[in-house]
Amino acid sequence: IYLVEVRDNPDITTVGDGIWWAIVTLTTVGFGDITPVTALGRVVGGTLMVAGMFTLALFAGIVGNTLLNVVLSIREEQVRMSGYYDHVVICGYDSRSQMLLDAIVEELDTNERQVVVFAPRERPPEVPPHFTWIQGDPTKESELGKVRLTHAQCALVVGARDVPPSDADARSILTVFTARSYLSQQAATSSRKRPVYIVTEILDAENVLHARAAGADEVIETTRLGFSLLAHTIEQPGTAALISRVGVKGSQNIYVGSIPDGLELPATFDAVSAHVKSRTGALVIGLRPPEGNDVLNPPDDAPFSEGSSVVYLASEPVLATTEGQA
Numbered sequence: 001i002y003l004v005e006v007r008d009n010p011d012i013t014t015v016g017d018g019i020w021w022a023i024v025t026l027t028t029v030g031f032g033d034i035t036p037v038t039a040l041g042r043v044v045g046g047t048l049m050v051a052g053m054f055t056l057a058l059f060a061g062i063v064g065n066t067l068l069n070v071v072l073s074i075r076e077e078q079v080r081m082s083g084y085y086d087h088v089v090i091c092g093y094d095s096r097s098q099m100l101l102d103a104i105v106e107e108l109d110t111n112e113r114q115v116v117v118f119a120p121r122e123r124p125p126e127v128p129p130h131f132t133w134i135q136g137d138p139t140k141e142s143e144l145g146k147v148r149l150t151h152a153q154c155a156l157v158v159g160a161r162d163v164p165p166s167d168a169d170a171r172s173i174l175t176v177f178t179a180r181s182y183l184s185q186q187a188a189t190s191s192r193k194r195p196v197y198i199v200t201e202i203l204d205a206e207n208v209l210h211a212r213a214a215g216a217d218e219v220i221e222t223t224r225l226g227f228s229l230l231a232h233t234i235e236q237p238g239t240a241a242l243i244s245r246v247g248v249k250g251s252q253n254i255y256v257g258s259i260p261d262g263l264e265l266p267a268t269f270d271a272v273s274a275h276v277k278s279r280t281g282a283l284v285i286g287l288r289p290p291e292g293n294d295v296l297n298p299p300d301d302a303p304f305s306e307g308s309s310v311v312y313l314a315s316e317p318v319l320a321t322t323e324g325q326a
Contacts, residue, residue: 026052087114091138092158150188157200165203180215257319270300286311
Protein backbone atom coordinates (compact mmCIF):
# COMPACT_ATOMS: atom_id res chain seq x y z
CA ILE A 1 0.00 0.00 0.00
CA TYR A 2 2.93 2.35 0.62
CA LEU A 3 4.32 1.85 -2.89
CA VAL A 4 0.89 2.40 -4.47
CA GLU A 5 -0.30 5.38 -2.40
CA VAL A 6 2.87 7.28 -1.44
CA ARG A 7 2.65 9.73 -4.37
CA ASP A 8 -1.08 10.56 -4.16
CA ASN A 9 -2.11 9.96 -0.53
CA PRO A 10 -1.02 12.58 2.05
CA ASP A 11 -1.92 10.14 4.90
CA ILE A 12 0.62 7.51 3.76
CA THR A 13 4.07 9.03 3.71
CA THR A 14 6.12 6.29 5.41
CA VAL A 15 6.24 2.49 5.49
CA GLY A 16 5.03 2.72 9.10
CA ASP A 17 1.80 4.42 7.91
CA GLY A 18 1.25 1.53 5.50
CA ILE A 19 1.87 -1.07 8.20
CA TRP A 20 -0.58 0.67 10.56
CA TRP A 21 -3.27 0.78 7.86
CA ALA A 22 -2.66 -2.91 7.02
CA ILE A 23 -3.04 -3.98 10.66
CA VAL A 24 -6.22 -1.95 11.15
CA THR A 25 -7.70 -3.31 7.91
CA LEU A 26 -6.64 -6.94 8.40
CA THR A 27 -8.21 -7.08 11.86
CA THR A 28 -11.43 -5.46 10.51
CA VAL A 29 -11.14 -2.64 13.05
CA GLY A 30 -11.34 0.10 10.42
CA PHE A 31 -10.49 3.34 12.24
CA GLY A 32 -10.79 5.29 9.00
CA ASP A 33 -7.81 7.53 9.81
CA ILE A 34 -6.04 6.28 6.66
CA THR A 35 -7.90 5.34 3.46
CA PRO A 36 -6.68 4.50 -0.04
CA VAL A 37 -7.31 7.21 -2.65
CA THR A 38 -6.12 5.47 -5.83
CA ALA A 39 -7.89 2.69 -7.73
CA LEU A 40 -5.02 0.26 -7.24
CA GLY A 41 -4.92 1.18 -3.55
CA ARG A 42 -8.61 0.31 -3.20
CA VAL A 43 -7.95 -3.04 -4.87
CA VAL A 44 -5.21 -3.72 -2.33
CA GLY A 45 -7.52 -2.62 0.48
CA GLY A 46 -10.41 -4.81 -0.71
CA THR A 47 -8.14 -7.82 -1.02
CA LEU A 48 -6.83 -7.28 2.49
CA MET A 49 -10.37 -6.91 3.89
CA VAL A 50 -11.49 -10.22 2.41
CA ALA A 51 -8.27 -11.91 3.50
CA GLY A 52 -8.75 -10.50 7.02
CA MET A 53 -12.26 -11.97 7.32
CA PHE A 54 -11.08 -15.39 6.16
CA THR A 55 -8.06 -15.27 8.45
CA LEU A 56 -10.14 -14.44 11.54
CA ALA A 57 -12.75 -17.05 10.61
CA LEU A 58 -10.05 -19.70 10.14
CA PHE A 59 -8.38 -18.78 13.43
CA ALA A 60 -11.69 -18.89 15.32
CA GLY A 61 -12.55 -22.23 13.71
CA ILE A 62 -9.22 -23.78 14.66
CA VAL A 63 -9.43 -22.56 18.25
CA GLY A 64 -13.06 -23.61 18.61
CA ASN A 65 -12.48 -27.04 17.10
CA THR A 66 -9.41 -27.63 19.29
CA LEU A 67 -11.24 -26.69 22.48
CA LEU A 68 -14.22 -28.83 21.48
CA ASN A 69 -11.99 -31.84 20.80
CA VAL A 70 -10.25 -31.41 24.15
CA VAL A 71 -13.56 -31.23 26.02
CA LEU A 72 -14.99 -34.19 24.11
CA SER A 73 -11.88 -36.30 24.67
CA ILE A 74 -12.04 -35.59 28.40
CA ARG A 75 -15.70 -36.54 28.47
CA GLU A 76 -15.01 -39.69 26.45
CA GLU A 77 -12.24 -40.67 28.86
CA GLN A 78 -14.53 -40.11 31.84
CA VAL A 79 -17.30 -42.20 30.30
CA ARG A 80 -14.90 -44.90 29.18
CA MET A 81 -13.24 -45.12 32.60
CA SER A 82 -16.47 -44.89 34.62
CA GLY A 83 -16.81 -48.67 34.81
CA TYR A 84 -13.20 -49.42 35.72
CA TYR A 85 -12.65 -51.08 39.12
CA ASP A 86 -9.66 -53.01 40.46
CA HIS A 87 -7.73 -52.13 37.33
CA VAL A 88 -3.97 -51.72 36.91
CA VAL A 89 -2.52 -48.30 36.12
CA ILE A 90 0.92 -48.08 34.47
CA CYS A 91 2.42 -44.61 34.94
CA GLY A 92 4.97 -43.79 32.28
CA TYR A 93 5.89 -45.34 28.96
CA ASP A 94 8.77 -45.37 26.50
CA SER A 95 9.85 -47.69 23.71
CA ARG A 96 11.45 -50.13 26.18
CA SER A 97 8.22 -50.46 28.17
CA GLN A 98 6.86 -52.78 25.48
CA MET A 99 8.56 -55.66 27.30
CA LEU A 100 6.57 -54.77 30.44
CA LEU A 101 3.31 -54.90 28.49
CA ASP A 102 4.30 -58.30 27.06
CA ALA A 103 5.01 -59.58 30.57
CA ILE A 104 1.66 -58.27 31.83
CA VAL A 105 -0.13 -60.12 29.03
CA GLU A 106 1.60 -63.32 30.21
CA GLU A 107 0.77 -62.66 33.86
CA LEU A 108 -2.79 -61.30 33.66
CA ASP A 109 -5.91 -62.04 31.70
CA THR A 110 -6.34 -58.64 30.10
CA ASN A 111 -9.85 -59.60 29.00
CA GLU A 112 -10.88 -59.80 32.65
CA ARG A 113 -8.53 -57.21 34.20
CA GLN A 114 -8.30 -53.77 32.64
CA VAL A 115 -4.81 -52.34 32.25
CA VAL A 116 -4.48 -48.59 31.74
CA VAL A 117 -1.30 -46.96 30.43
CA PHE A 118 -1.04 -43.34 31.60
CA ALA A 119 1.68 -41.29 29.91
CA PRO A 120 2.18 -37.73 28.60
CA ARG A 121 2.29 -38.68 24.91
CA GLU A 122 0.04 -39.96 22.17
CA ARG A 123 -0.60 -43.68 21.91
CA PRO A 124 2.26 -45.44 20.09
CA PRO A 125 1.21 -47.87 17.35
CA GLU A 126 2.98 -50.81 19.02
CA VAL A 127 0.73 -50.76 22.12
CA PRO A 128 -1.76 -53.67 21.84
CA PRO A 129 -5.43 -52.66 21.52
CA HIS A 130 -6.48 -54.43 24.73
CA PHE A 131 -4.51 -51.86 26.75
CA THR A 132 -6.39 -48.65 27.51
CA TRP A 133 -4.26 -45.60 26.73
CA ILE A 134 -4.88 -42.32 28.58
CA GLN A 135 -2.76 -39.32 27.68
CA GLY A 136 -1.82 -37.19 30.69
CA ASP A 137 0.86 -36.31 33.20
CA PRO A 138 0.93 -38.66 36.24
CA THR A 139 2.93 -36.08 38.22
CA LYS A 140 -0.08 -33.71 38.29
CA GLU A 141 -2.88 -34.34 40.77
CA SER A 142 -5.39 -32.63 38.49
CA GLU A 143 -4.97 -35.39 35.88
CA LEU A 144 -5.01 -38.50 38.07
CA GLY A 145 -8.80 -38.54 38.01
CA LYS A 146 -8.63 -39.52 34.33
CA VAL A 147 -7.51 -43.04 35.25
CA ARG A 148 -9.81 -43.45 38.29
CA LEU A 149 -6.83 -44.06 40.53
CA THR A 150 -9.10 -44.15 43.58
CA HIS A 151 -10.70 -47.35 42.24
CA ALA A 152 -7.53 -49.05 40.95
CA GLN A 153 -6.03 -52.15 42.49
CA CYS A 154 -2.43 -51.07 41.97
CA ALA A 155 -0.25 -48.59 40.15
CA LEU A 156 3.08 -49.39 38.50
CA VAL A 157 5.48 -46.47 38.09
CA VAL A 158 7.94 -47.17 35.28
CA GLY A 159 11.31 -45.41 35.16
CA ALA A 160 12.23 -43.55 31.98
CA ARG A 161 15.20 -44.84 29.98
CA ASP A 162 15.73 -41.78 27.78
CA VAL A 163 17.07 -39.60 30.64
CA PRO A 164 19.82 -40.07 33.26
CA PRO A 165 18.89 -42.49 36.09
CA SER A 166 18.80 -39.70 38.68
CA ASP A 167 16.30 -37.73 36.59
CA ALA A 168 14.20 -40.82 35.93
CA ASP A 169 14.10 -41.66 39.65
CA ALA A 170 13.19 -38.08 40.52
CA ARG A 171 10.16 -38.26 38.21
CA SER A 172 9.19 -41.69 39.56
CA ILE A 173 9.39 -40.49 43.16
CA LEU A 174 7.38 -37.38 42.30
CA THR A 175 4.74 -39.59 40.65
CA VAL A 176 4.47 -41.77 43.77
CA PHE A 177 4.26 -38.76 46.06
CA THR A 178 1.62 -37.10 43.86
CA ALA A 179 -0.46 -40.27 43.74
CA ARG A 180 -0.41 -40.69 47.53
CA SER A 181 -1.24 -37.03 48.04
CA TYR A 182 -4.13 -37.27 45.58
CA LEU A 183 -5.50 -40.45 47.16
CA SER A 184 -5.36 -38.98 50.66
CA GLN A 185 -7.69 -36.17 49.57
CA GLN A 186 -10.34 -38.38 47.91
CA ALA A 187 -13.44 -39.53 49.79
CA ALA A 188 -13.50 -42.81 47.86
CA THR A 189 -10.16 -43.79 49.40
CA SER A 190 -11.58 -44.04 52.92
CA SER A 191 -14.21 -46.59 51.83
CA ARG A 192 -11.70 -49.00 50.30
CA LYS A 193 -10.95 -52.30 52.03
CA ARG A 194 -7.32 -52.06 50.92
CA PRO A 195 -5.35 -48.99 49.79
CA VAL A 196 -4.03 -48.70 46.26
CA TYR A 197 -0.83 -50.74 46.06
CA ILE A 198 1.92 -48.65 44.45
CA VAL A 199 5.03 -50.27 42.98
CA THR A 200 7.79 -48.14 41.51
CA GLU A 201 10.91 -48.89 39.53
CA ILE A 202 14.11 -47.26 40.78
CA LEU A 203 17.28 -47.18 38.70
CA ASP A 204 19.68 -45.74 41.29
CA ALA A 205 19.97 -47.63 44.61
CA GLU A 206 20.47 -44.36 46.50
CA ASN A 207 16.86 -43.39 45.79
CA VAL A 208 15.17 -46.48 47.24
CA LEU A 209 14.56 -44.91 50.65
CA HIS A 210 13.25 -41.75 49.00
CA ALA A 211 10.74 -43.80 47.02
CA ARG A 212 9.53 -45.57 50.16
CA ALA A 213 9.26 -42.26 51.99
CA ALA A 214 7.18 -40.89 49.11
CA GLY A 215 4.65 -43.70 49.64
CA ALA A 216 5.73 -46.66 47.49
CA ASP A 217 4.63 -50.00 48.90
CA GLU A 218 7.24 -51.86 46.91
CA VAL A 219 10.41 -50.72 45.16
CA ILE A 220 12.01 -52.69 42.33
CA GLU A 221 15.71 -51.97 41.77
CA THR A 222 15.94 -53.31 38.23
CA THR A 223 19.49 -52.17 37.51
CA ARG A 224 20.88 -53.44 40.80
CA LEU A 225 19.05 -56.74 40.43
CA GLY A 226 20.48 -57.32 36.98
CA PHE A 227 24.04 -56.50 38.03
CA SER A 228 23.73 -58.69 41.14
CA LEU A 229 22.71 -61.65 38.97
CA LEU A 230 25.69 -61.02 36.69
CA ALA A 231 28.10 -60.91 39.62
CA HIS A 232 26.61 -63.94 41.41
CA THR A 233 26.85 -66.17 38.36
CA ILE A 234 30.64 -65.76 38.40
CA GLU A 235 30.91 -67.91 41.53
CA GLN A 236 27.68 -69.88 40.99
CA PRO A 237 27.28 -70.56 37.27
CA GLY A 238 23.71 -71.14 36.20
CA THR A 239 22.09 -69.41 39.17
CA ALA A 240 21.16 -66.34 37.13
CA ALA A 241 19.27 -68.54 34.67
CA LEU A 242 17.45 -70.24 37.54
CA ILE A 243 16.40 -66.95 39.09
CA SER A 244 15.27 -65.68 35.70
CA ARG A 245 13.02 -68.72 35.36
CA VAL A 246 11.50 -67.98 38.77
CA GLY A 247 10.30 -64.61 37.54
CA VAL A 248 8.70 -65.82 34.31
CA LYS A 249 5.04 -66.77 34.03
CA GLY A 250 4.53 -70.44 33.21
CA SER A 251 7.73 -71.53 34.92
CA GLN A 252 8.20 -71.82 38.67
CA ASN A 253 7.20 -68.55 40.28
CA ILE A 254 6.78 -67.10 43.76
CA TYR A 255 3.28 -66.69 45.18
CA VAL A 256 1.73 -65.83 48.53
CA GLY A 257 -1.40 -67.56 49.83
CA SER A 258 -3.28 -68.87 52.83
CA ILE A 259 -2.73 -72.28 54.44
CA PRO A 260 -5.08 -75.02 53.15
CA ASP A 261 -7.68 -76.39 55.54
CA GLY A 262 -6.82 -79.42 57.62
CA LEU A 263 -3.95 -78.07 59.73
CA GLU A 264 -4.49 -76.74 63.21
CA LEU A 265 -2.70 -73.49 64.02
CA PRO A 266 -0.40 -72.46 65.53
CA ALA A 267 2.03 -74.89 63.96
CA THR A 268 5.69 -75.06 63.05
CA PHE A 269 7.06 -74.05 59.69
CA ASP A 270 8.08 -77.67 59.05
CA ALA A 271 4.50 -78.88 59.61
CA VAL A 272 3.06 -76.14 57.38
CA SER A 273 5.53 -76.95 54.60
CA ALA A 274 4.69 -80.65 54.70
CA HIS A 275 0.94 -79.90 54.75
CA VAL A 276 1.09 -77.58 51.73
CA LYS A 277 3.37 -79.98 49.83
CA SER A 278 1.04 -82.93 50.38
CA ARG A 279 -2.07 -80.94 49.40
CA THR A 280 -0.81 -78.95 46.41
CA GLY A 281 2.73 -80.03 45.52
CA ALA A 282 3.97 -76.46 46.04
CA LEU A 283 7.27 -75.80 47.78
CA VAL A 284 6.96 -73.46 50.77
CA ILE A 285 10.02 -71.22 51.00
CA GLY A 286 8.93 -68.66 53.59
CA LEU A 287 6.18 -67.12 55.65
CA ARG A 288 4.47 -63.77 55.84
CA PRO A 289 3.34 -62.82 59.35
CA PRO A 290 0.25 -60.61 59.77
CA GLU A 291 2.49 -57.54 60.04
CA GLY A 292 3.82 -58.27 56.56
CA ASN A 293 7.56 -58.78 57.15
CA ASP A 294 8.38 -61.74 54.91
CA VAL A 295 10.80 -64.35 56.25
CA LEU A 296 12.48 -66.66 53.74
CA ASN A 297 13.76 -70.10 54.70
CA PRO A 298 12.96 -69.83 58.41
CA PRO A 299 13.99 -72.60 60.86
CA ASP A 300 11.83 -75.73 60.86
CA ASP A 301 10.57 -74.93 64.35
CA ALA A 302 9.63 -71.35 63.52
CA PRO A 303 6.07 -70.67 64.77
CA PHE A 304 3.32 -70.21 62.23
CA SER A 305 0.47 -68.29 63.82
CA GLU A 306 -3.11 -67.60 62.81
CA GLY A 307 -3.37 -64.94 60.12
CA SER A 308 0.02 -65.71 58.57
CA SER A 309 0.46 -66.53 54.90
CA VAL A 310 2.87 -68.85 53.14
CA VAL A 311 5.39 -67.85 50.49
CA TYR A 312 5.62 -70.74 48.05
CA LEU A 313 7.11 -71.78 44.73
CA ALA A 314 4.82 -73.20 42.07
CA SER A 315 4.08 -73.05 38.36
CA GLU A 316 0.74 -71.33 39.04
CA PRO A 317 -1.22 -70.04 42.06
CA VAL A 318 -2.52 -73.05 44.01
CA LEU A 319 -3.46 -71.38 47.31
CA ALA A 320 -6.18 -68.84 47.95
CA THR A 321 -4.98 -65.29 48.55
CA THR A 322 -5.60 -63.75 51.95
CA GLU A 323 -7.82 -60.71 52.46
CA GLY A 324 -4.99 -58.44 53.52
CA GLN A 325 -2.72 -59.44 50.69
CA ALA A 326 -2.00 -56.92 47.96
